[in-house]
Amino acid sequence: MKYKILLVDDEENILNAYKRNLRTNFEVVTADSGFSGLEIFKEQGPFAVVISDFRMPKMNGTEFLTAVKQIDPNATRIILTGQADMQTAITAINEGNIFRFLTKPCSLDLLLNAVDDAVRQYDLIISEKVLLEKTLKGSVKVLIDLLAALNPSAFSQSIRFRQMATKIAARLNIENFWEIEILSLLSQIGCVTIPPDIVAKVAKGILLNEKEKKLYFSHPLFAKGLIVNIPRLETVAEGILFQMKNYDGSGFPLDEIKGKDIPFYGRLLRVIIEYDNLLQNNNKPEDALDIIRKETKLFDPDIFKALEAEVLLVEKGFFIKEIPLRLLMIGMVLADDILNENGVVLVAKNFEISEVIKTRLMNYASMSVVIEPIKILEFLKVR
Numbered sequence: 001m002k003y004k005i006l007l008v009d010d011e012e013n014i015l016n017a018y019k020r021n022l023r024t025n026f027e028v029v030t031a032d033s034g035f036s037g038l039e040i041f042k043e044q045g046p047f048a049v050v051i052s053d054f055r056m057p058k059m060n061g062t063e064f065l066t067a068v069k070q071i072d073p074n075a076t077r078i079i080l081t082g083q084a085d086m087q088t089a090i091t092a093i094n095e096g097n098i099f100r101f102l103t104k105p106c107s108l109d110l111l112l113n114a115v116d117d118a119v120r121q122y123d124l125i126i127s128e129k130v131l132l133e134k135t136l137k138g139s140v141k142v143l144i145d146l147l148a149a150l151n152p153s154a155f156s157q158s159i160r161f162r163q164m165a166t167k168i169a170a171r172l173n174i175e176n177f178w179e180i181e182i183l184s185l186l187s188q189i190g191c192v193t194i195p196p197d198i199v200a201k202v203a204k205g206i207l208l209n210e211k212e213k214k215l216y217f218s219h220p221l222f223a224k225g226l227i228v229n230i231p232r233l234e235t236v237a238e239g240i241l242f243q244m245k246n247y248d249g250s251g252f253p254l255d256e257i258k259g260k261d262i263p264f265y266g267r268l269l270r271v272i273i274e275y276d277n278l279l280q281n282n283n284k285p286e287d288a289l290d291i292i293r294k295e296t297k298l299f300d301p302d303i304f305k306a307l308e309a310e311v312l313l314v315e316k317g318f319f320i321k322e323i324p325l326r327l328l329m330i331g332m333v334l335a336d337d338i339l340n341e342n343g344v345v346l347v348a349k350n351f352e353i354s355e356v357i358k359t360r361l362m363n364y365a366s367m368s369v370v371i372e373p374i375k376i377l378e379f380l381k382v383r
Helices: 012-022 034-044 061-071 086-096 108-150 152-171 177-186 189-193 196-204 210-216 219-227 234-241 264-280 285-293 301-311 355-367
Strands: 004-008 027-031 049-053 076-081 100-103 318-323 345-347 374-379
Touching: 004 012, 004 034, 012 027, 012 108, 027 034, 034 049, 034 061, 049 061, 049 108, 061 076, 076 108, 100 108, 108 152, 108 177, 108 189, 152 177, 152 196, 152 264, 152 301, 177 234, 177 264, 189 219, 196 210, 196 264, 219 234, 234 264, 264 285, 264 301, 285 301, 301 318, 345 355
Parallel strands: 004 027, 004 049, 049 076, 076 100
Antiparallel strands: 318 374
């Protein structure tokens, strides 16, 4: 199969000349502007090499190749221009990570050599990526198999963590799903060094003695040591280390880090692990949420909102917020029924508050009891 080359220039005669010279050895596709080049790149990619003129109307070559890099960083990028000034070269290289900067007029030999070098660079990048992925998948599989064999209870936990973590990640619009899955599956790998009965005690909510605590709290540090040397898992390893760190800064590790400074993956695991432990101790999902809600200082509020929304099957993109009746506004959508003191539904779940409904509720509240707080839906903001 021939390597695919994308040529972009607003001068048709130059495009045709490039195509004639390159089509013998490569599959050549052309575009007459940066905008059409991006559309072609998205529809017909991947391309091994992208060559662009610098001076083009509306979108210049540097802007175009920078956009190409965002879509597919593996494509090797070459810019060709008659404006051979140093600043153009510096901007192109810095902003678009350009592989070659060629000036017009460019000889056929120079162009062919540059494309040959670009193809070799593309091959190198792809080969390294494949090797990394194989190494990554192989290493992760070995560790997961090890956990399943040596500590089945911890392995079962990690499977449950993965299910909830991916759902929360979807609600928070987190793109790196593969990291989330690996984070969850390997979060308990350090438990291979801990007696299974200690892990079982934690899962059942049984208090540990000081010696058992010391052993158990060592497992995230051991896990980080195992994982951090696997290519591309440095962020995952850091998240696993902080899985016992509370949002207020207490917990493990013993340091001054707190709040949003705690790695996101660590904050995510902290919420999921607490929720799972509560379920394993025979709490109903709604009761588990109530328990976590009462300890707000320990958990990332945004992640908890996403968990709550998932458990209560709230529409994607929203979370549940509790407010007093006096703050109820027109246009708000109810996340739960509004009840009176006898349990009678005054306004049903999913109803949008209108001026009439709000007035009726306020009038009712002046004469009788409306159960508060009121639960409404709000947009969920990503971390």
